[in-house]
Amino acid sequence: RVLIADTLNELEQNLYYATDDVTSIKHFLADIYIQIKSILTHTYISIEIPFPTNAAIIELLENKYYCYEIIQFFSEQFEMCMNAVGSSSSESVLDDILHYIKHNYRENLKLESIAPLFGYNSSYLGKIFNKKVGESFNSYIDHVRIDCSKKLLQENTLKVYEIAEQVGYKNVDYFHKKFKKYVGISPAEFRKESSNLG
Structure with a gap:
């Protein structure tokens, strides 16, 4: 969990200095989330992790205005994943x-x-x-x-x-x-x- 928190903090810091426009940053973050979701669902086949659909993830990120809100969403999602996986x-x-x-x-x-x-x-x-x-x-x-x-x-x-x-x-x-x-x-x-x- 510490590792995830550190990684998210680092991601947040890097995003503050990013020169890309907000839309491409959101797409980049959606890609990261979807990749992680794909890895986890393939790795833990026998566990039902309640992920949102890819379309729901993209829509959710589109509707968030601040970078920290997206990082917070990531943090909650990964906490949920770890609880699901940890209980196995x-x-x-x-x-x-x-x-x-x-x-x-x-x-x-x-x-x-x-x-x-x-x-x-x-x-x-x-x-x-x-x-x-x-x-x-x-x-x-x-x-x-x-x-x-x-x-x-x-x-x-x-x-x-x-x-x-x-x-x-x-x-x-x-x-x-x-x-x-x-x-x-x-x-x-x-x-x-x-x-x-x-």
Whole structure:
């Protein structure tokens, strides 16, 4: 909460010195709000956050005359979001994180960058993750990536290095090493065995 208050204060200070006209500042603030709304609704899928519609947000900001009124509106809205999100149990947050991994495993996912999105610090989230899922965050991501790579190898259309990239491994040697660790054979051998079975 302190971080949000500081950020809003900083935003307010910067707006006082802005040389843009009021309309473009309002559009800029509406864009920020809509982006934050989008991130929160995608991140916390299982939580109903009572956001106004985008049209209502734009209209609301259009009707506010003073900069501090808009900042105050932001402050109230983010307080409401934090209460909605804060009331979620670690169970539902974990479901949201697993959902997030499932849809973003191709990215360079790190616990340090994901934890703040869900309002946790990374070492605490790491412990919860380990306890509930039964393996570490990194190991879980490896499993998701390797499972997806197995499906792609069975389709037999992409080269191994292309599959490695598609599932989030930039380095094909690293992908080989991980694949062998979890599957017991190399990607090429897995593909050969799969085609023999087919």
